[in-house]
Amino acid sequence: MADELMLEIVSPEKMVFSGKIEEVTIPGTEGEFGVLRGHEAFLSSVDIGELNFLKEGKKTLYAVNTGYAEVTSDKVTVLIETAERSDHIDKERALKAKDNAETRLSQLTKEDVEYELARAALARAIARISVAEKQ
Amino acid sequence: MASLKDIKRKVTAVQKTKQITRAMNMVAASKFKSAQMKMDNFRPYASKFMDVLNSLALRVETMSHPLLAIRDPRRIRVICMTSDRGLCGGFNTNLIKATERFIKEKIKDGKEVSLIAVGRKGRDFFRKKANIIAQKTDVLSKFDMTLAVSVADEVIPSFVKEEYDELYLIYNQFMNVSVQKPTIVRLFPLPSIGQDADVDPDRFLDYAYEPSAEALLERLLPMYVHVLVYRALLETSAGENGARMAAMDNATSNCEELISSLTLKMNKARQAAITAELMDIVGGTEALAKG
Missing domain, CATH: 1.20.5 (Single alpha-helices involved in coiled-coils or other helix-helix interfaces)
Incomplete structure (x- = not known):
């Protein structure tokens, strides 16, 4: 699919998530931002908060700790110190x-x-x- | 010569010890495996993080951050990272010796030294010998990034407040199962970043930064400390279990040797007893025949 975006969430313990998604919302230090495919390349620090993404129409939530996000047109890499999926909290x-x-x-x-x-x-x-x- | 019964008792005792050491060896082996897995899982995070940190450092002309401040190193703080439990060969002894030597040298130079003990063995050793201002014990059997963060929280605010001037981390670098090298690294002031790193300077050329590259770098520096501490913790954990594995393997084979030599002794003693008994009987029969 053309509007798919590759997302990688990496924490020190493990690769938290890696896969194709449609949209991701990241709690940046300058405010929350959403990323779709074709976003301009940028680097942002990530604050404590809620990260969520849409995969096949389903929303998944994570509580994340400080880190940074690297965005390119077809890939988002999020490096954070901790990430907990909503049902694991x-x-x-x-x-x-x-x-x-x-x-x-x-x-x-x-x-x-x-x-x-x-x-x-x-x-x-x-x-x-x-x-x-x-x- | 020890009696048959004594030797028998000894053999059973050694056999029991052997069981224990063998079990400990297997436990350490499985723990070692999981420690190694943790290290493998950490690698992608660490390499990605360093990649970004180094290339960011190249973009920023001059860095000024409290964690980079160079002061006259009068007051020194040392993090001594040992294991919580013993029976792992020279793992802790070597590290403690290295730490003690380091502290003595610094004191001889007229510096003030304080200590942060991570791991119970180091704390126990330095309890009366050094000024321990903080400790984290019984934490290494199961830990994650939060432990590294809590160690960093112990050292970052006090460095910023200028309670001390230099911070060193002493830990066992993991070389392989049987070799761990006591290593001393300076944490604060943080050594310059991105100088000797092999990075592609154009990697982030077209990137927009949010906030600015400088501010971003500033936020990443404490995370860098976490990465350094966490790596040391992982190496300590892997090294401890590797050392224990090797030590227990040695102990088990020593037990085997002891058992075989004791068994030989036992058989000889038994044979001697039988011979003595036979001699008695023969002597008795002869005496009867004469009478």
């Missing part, structure tokens, strides 16, 4: 992580270097919960 754990991060965050001020870490942990937990709920 342990929602209990995510909720607990969110509580932890919130308490930690409340004890820190913006000047603390740890503030960023706690904020990132919170964002991760929220992304996982929202992905888990959508599935």
